[in-house]
Amino acid sequence: MRYVSTRGAAPTLGFSDVLLTGLARDGGLYLPETWPQFPAADIRALRGLPYAEIAKRVMTPFLGGEIDAKTFSAIVDETYATFRHDAVCPLVQTGPNEFVLELFHGPTLAFKDVAMQLLARLMDHVLAERGERATIVGATSGDTGGAAIDAFAGRDRSDIFILFPHGRVSAVQQRQMTTSEASNVHALAIEGNFDDCQALVKAMFNDDPFRRRVRLSGVNSINWARIMAQTVYYFSAAVSLGAPDRPVTFVVPTGNFGDIFAGYAARRMGLPIERLVIATNDNDILARALAGGRYETRAVVATTSPSMDIQVSSNFERALFEAAGRDSAATTTAMEGLKQSGAFTVPPPTLAALRADFDAGTSTMAETASTMREVLEKSGYLADPHTATAIKVARDAAGSAAPAIVLATAHPAKFPDAVREATLQAANLPSWLTGLMDREERYEILPSQLQAVQDHVGCRTRAAG
Numbered sequence: 365m366r367y368v369s370t371r372g373a374a375p376t377l378g379f380s381d382v383l384l385t386g387l388a389r390d391g392g393l394y395l396p397e398t399w400p401q402f403p404a405a406d407i408r409a410l411r412g413l414p415y416a417e418i419a420k421r422v423m424t425p426f427l428g429g430e431i432d433a434k435t436f437s438a439i440v441d442e443t444y445a446t447f448r449h450d451a452v453c454p455l456v457q458t459g460p461n462e463f464v465l466e467l468f469h470g471p472t473l474a475f476k477d478v479a480m481q482l483l484a485r486l487m488d489h490v491l492a493e494r495g496e497r498a499t500i501v502g503a504t505s506g507d508t509g510g511a512a513i514d515a516f517a518g519r520d521r522s523d524i525f526i527l528f529p530h531g532r533v534s535a536v537q538q539r540q541m542t543t544s545e546a547s548n549v550h551a552l553a554i555e556g557n558f559d560d561c562q563a564l565v566k567a568m569f570n571d572d573p574f575r576r577r578v579r580l581s582g583v584n585s586i587n588w589a590r591i592m593a594q595t596v597y598y599f600s601a602a603v604s605l606g607a608p609d610r611p612v613t614f615v616v617p618t619g620n621f622g623d624i625f626a627g628y629a630a631r632r633m634g635l636p637i638e639r640l641v642i643a644t645n646d647n648d649i650l651a652r653a654l655a656g657g658r659y660e661t662r663a664v665v666a667t668t669s670p671s672m673d674i675q676v677s678s679n680f681e682r683a684l685f686e687a688a689g690r691d692s693a694a695t696t697t698a699m700e701g702l703k704q705s706g707a708f709t710v711p712p713p714t715l716a717a718l719r720a721d722f723d724a725g726t727s728t729m730a731e732t733a734s735t736m737r738e739v740l741e742k743s744g745y746l747a748d749p750h751t752a753t754a755i756k757v758a759r760d761a762a763g764s765a766a767p768a769i770v771l772a773t774a775h776p777a778k779f780p781d782a783v784r785e786a787t788l789q790a791a792n793l794p795s796w797l798t799g800l801m802d803r804e805e806r807y808e809i810l811p812s813q814l815q816a817v818q819d820h821v822g823c824r825t826r827a828a829g
């Protein structure tokens with residue numbers, strides 16, 4: 365298994381290099397050269413297996429034989445033992461043909477743990493084998509940061525620097541990033557929004573001398589291994605509702621497009637998914653792009669689902685590349701347009717292919733709040749605002765016989781203020797996080813300037829050559 369860049373000008377890599385590389389050297393994102401195939405019989409055989417076993421079967425083809433089966437099995441078992449639910453990612457029914465897939469039973473209460481706990485262990489393994497260290501950088505609108513810090517805290521081979529938008533994450537999200545006592549953890553509050561943080565991370569990757577000097581590595585969903593790990597729950601959920609003999613629909617609260625792209629990957633691997641529905645909040649750039657064919661950034665609106673307050677949706681590049689028939693020149697042109705003018709037009713054949721692969725809908729803040737109330741009243745289910753965004757879109761799109769599976773991406777306790785305001789219910793942190801809000805915080809506030817961030821990272825990482 366080799367991996368190619370969406371921009372076509374970076375070397376093809378094997379799995380271990382893709383894992384450590386993050387962004388490709390041409391600024392693109394890596395994708396497998398071909399999609400591994402799971403025939404119906406292999407999908408059927410996943411029914412009833414524990415989550416970790418499904419994970420091993422689904423992910424093994426992506427490793428290209430670079431990590432031996434015994435080591436990978438032990439890493440996967442250890443990863444999912446960190447989850448507080450026996451099913452790891454359980455399904456809960458919330459309506460006649462509607463289910464939520466709870467992805468928030470990991471250590472930091474968001475779906476990011478599913479991939480991040482694995483990524484940290486895989487990176488540790490590869491770095492140890494190579495005798496190397498890495499500087500990990502990540503941008504977060506709130507959840508990736510906490511998950512990454514939990515997963516990498518105390519790991520001897522990496523230092524981790526997480527850039528979050530100052531004052532734009534929930535109080536719980538902030539404490540999950542700023543209260544780690546591990547000396548290899550660095551939380552950086554950037555005076556800007558998530559898109560600024562993500563642009564800084566990408567700029568660090570695009571500065572080759574800096575990248576080499578600090579041995580830069582990334583844990584955002586630009587890293588293929590994140591997407592790979594997220595494909596697993598599409599399989600586990602679909603087979604528990606009858607796949608491959610019964611197609612299902614997935615509705616995904618979307619920001620950086622990583623999670624829904626994992627669903628696309630699962631479909632390309634043979635999982636019968638009837639519809640993949642993008643759910644956006646008021647930052648509806650993806651829904652607008654699919655409707656009108658123009659990807660056009662606007663000012664970010666702060667919402668009650670802050671983790672989706674994104675305009676530059678990184679993984680849309682992977683979807684574009686696929687929809688354009690893997691045309692790296694066309695993908696590069698679109699991305700250059702985005703960088704220069706904040707917009708690009710999707711060529712009609714590419715738009716038609718995107719529309720064949722994805723549907724999209726939007727839930728405004730008010731609609732999300734009333735959905736939270738309605739779901740609680742009718743089903744007794746307390747959804748977080750990101751999940752509720754997708755439930756609203758799922759209900760708008762209902763009508764097919766295929767069950768709708770809504771990805772529940774965060775625990776309501778991560779957003780207690782929005783939950784209380786919408787439902788009058790308290791959303792309490794689980795017992796293992798009691799005391800989080802009283803712990804001492806440690807973070808730096810930095811301007812949204814590349815030099816300032818690079819100086820900060822360069823001076824503190826132990827990986828610098």
Ligand SMILES: Cc1ncc(COP(=O)(O)O)c(C=O)c1O
Nearest residue numbers: 507618619620621622623671773
């Ligand atoms: C709780 C939550 N829901 C949804 C999303 C959107 O996921 P993605 O960025 O993979 O589209 C995020 C952020 O990534 C998130 O933290």
Ligand SMILES: N[C@@H](CCOP(=O)(O)O)C(=O)O
Nearest residue numbers: 504505506507508584585671
């Ligand atoms: N919503 C995300 C934004 C970053 O997404 P990623 O999946 O690319 O890491 C967050 O919570 O940080």
